[in-house]
Amino acid sequence: MAVKVSGVDGQVFKRALLGSLTWLAGNHEEVNRLNVFPVPDGDTGTNMLLTLQSAVEDVKESNAAEVSKIAKLASHGSLMGARGNSGVILSQIFRGFARAVEGKSSLTPTELAAAFEEAANAAYRAVNKPTEGTILTVAREAGRAAATAASGPDATVPSVIAAAAAGARAAVLKTPSQLQILRDAGVVDAGGFGLQLILEGMLKTFEESDPSFAALADVKKPAAIPAAQVALDLPEGGWGYCTEFLIEGTNLDTELIRGQIESLGNSVLVVGEPELVKVHVHTDDPTSVINLAGGFGKLLKLNVGDMSTQHRRILESEGGAGDGVPRPNGVGLAAVVAGRGLVDIFRGLGVDAIIQGGQTMNPSTQDMLTAIESVPYEEVFLLPNNGNVVAAAKQVPGLTSKKVHVIETHSVPQGVSAVVAFRPERPANENLRAMKAEAERVQTIEVTHAVRDTRSNGVKVKKGDVIGLINDRLEFAGGDYSEVVKQALGKLGPDSYELVTVYRGEQASDDEMKKLESEIRSEYPGLEVEVQHGGQHHYPFILSVE
């Protein structure tokens, strides 16, 4: 049984707002799921709900009979509670509505439609650069549909609201055709969908006889297109590069520059003065943009960022460090590494090519050469990470047309320290200097078992003994990993160091790992201890001390 309404007075409008709130509250999670940006940010549904809640907060207590009074309270409340972009736009919609109904006690269907239209116009005016395919478009289409319905001969308040809701729904479904990003994500616009829910919630208060709004929330949820962030596929060619720079010159024409840049990308922003112009563009071809812009003047503060890298981070939780971003210094990295965990660590630090090998499986010069040829840079730093590999590595530069520098790292800790010091925007020679210096700063402790009886560096060992080496020199022998490690740390002088990183090898058991960790902590409480899964063969533990 439908509720009979001839006009929208204060209490009818209040009831409609409560209906919107109930319906949005029951469905805002659906709106939240429509987040297309590949980085976590504020949830649109929650922001809109909180904004609407704040609008209704003020309205709830009012018994005003005039629609103008209720609309004004809603406008004020939504402005106070506006959160996020969609919330701010929603507050502007309420503001426009309130202005349109100023001085009126009740609205005819025609006046209601006009107020919807004015609400959309106000929202457009409030936004610096209105974008189609968003809540703005949905508000406008809802207003237009309402106006069309109101011009018919049998127009009623419910039929106008029904038309607005239907117009919103149709506009929401079209948003993917207006915004590439929605199309790629396979979703509709979240803010627009939120507005659709608000209008549908209003409509329900006219269609349902039961004013118990709580029941509305149990109604079947609308069929939003599901879009969890992780389900996003990378479009062909990626998301492009966010390219930004300043052009310094004379008589720079922003219109002309914008026109030319626009042909090379989207999200184009060109602003400034005749002497200095700021350019921002998302493009698949940053080189062409840079060449083009270079024709106008001198480029400053050039910054090219790969947007697909951010995105990929969500798809693979083990994203590397800045992978995919072309390095400004044009230098690639190759490293000799054994052990699954260590491979992941070096990859995570940005190493382009991994050559499997190490202690007993020394890679050949050819293995290293092949890896270097696979690196997409003409200049490559090669890190042998093992004393036994250094010699073969030093053959590589003479065998390739690429410019190869061997950074003579003798251990995993040296290799990690060197790679950590690598900076993609720093010139090659400065990087070499910094990486070598860092590799030399770090102390390496390696723990393994003696493979035969021997005496070395004054230490007598029997086959099977646990032995500890500091920077490749045999220093201690014993029966127990922890004991040998503690002796080695004692010899280095723990007061001069801050951090011990333990790379656990495949032979070390959980119990041995726990025991080692807790004994280092209790013996040397001033040291920070970080445990990493290295997965290396032969060395149950490799420790980096710095």
Add this chain to the structure above:
Amino acid sequence: MSRTFAVVTDSTADLPDQWRDRYGIEVVPLKVLFGKETFRDGVDMNNDEFFRRLAASSSLPTTSAPSPGEFAEVYRRLAQDHDGCISIHIGAQLSATAEAARVGASSVEGFAVNVIDSQSVSMPVAFLCRIAAECESLDVATEAVRDRVPKTRVLALLDTLRYLEMGGRLSRAQAMIGTMLDLKPLLLVANAEIKPVDRVRTRSRAISRMVDYFKNDLPVEHVGVVHAQAPDEAEQIAVALRKDLPGREVTVGQIGCVLGTHTGPKALGLVYLKN
């Protein structure tokens, strides 16, 4: 006070109390939300309480900008005894605050509000407020502040990237640190961007790199050190800077609740305005 215009900022400016009092600067609080509880930054919750609660909380708090209406209220109140206002805020790349201020200002008629997007955060914004407060007219203040926006710098050393990453402000890849090792990123906020300038393994190395970076960026107009629950280290850095820059005021300040939500505890910032 002979100044006829008001100076407004927000709670992420980490404005020292003595400047607030001396210059009569109005601070609009952002909000921090622990679940359903909302606290106004620096009003309902102070920094020590915040970090205590952060440590005890199983889920991370979220933050929200002041609403346009809250700004409008402040402007309306100031309009009663001022002939205009400069409103200087956290960079729009980091927060919706400046946009809310702009929308709020547009609803107050007959009162000039110059909203400035500082492109920065923390004490550099406070430096801008101080410079504005020392100007004789709104126009002079606005020009002086606009000129300095590109000169704001925040060198930030985070103890962990976890909080910044959870807030969606920066990914590990953008910070150039992988997912495996616990690296300390040194970040620079300048010209509306956050970019990594270095990554190191230990905190003491990171601090010395931060100071080295700063020294290469001299000369500066203003400099300060901000911290989140790391007063001793902040003071040590300030003492070293005062030694290197004789006669220079080096202010030590605390990172507020909202900013602290994104930096996490033990964050340090070397903040300055380039000359």
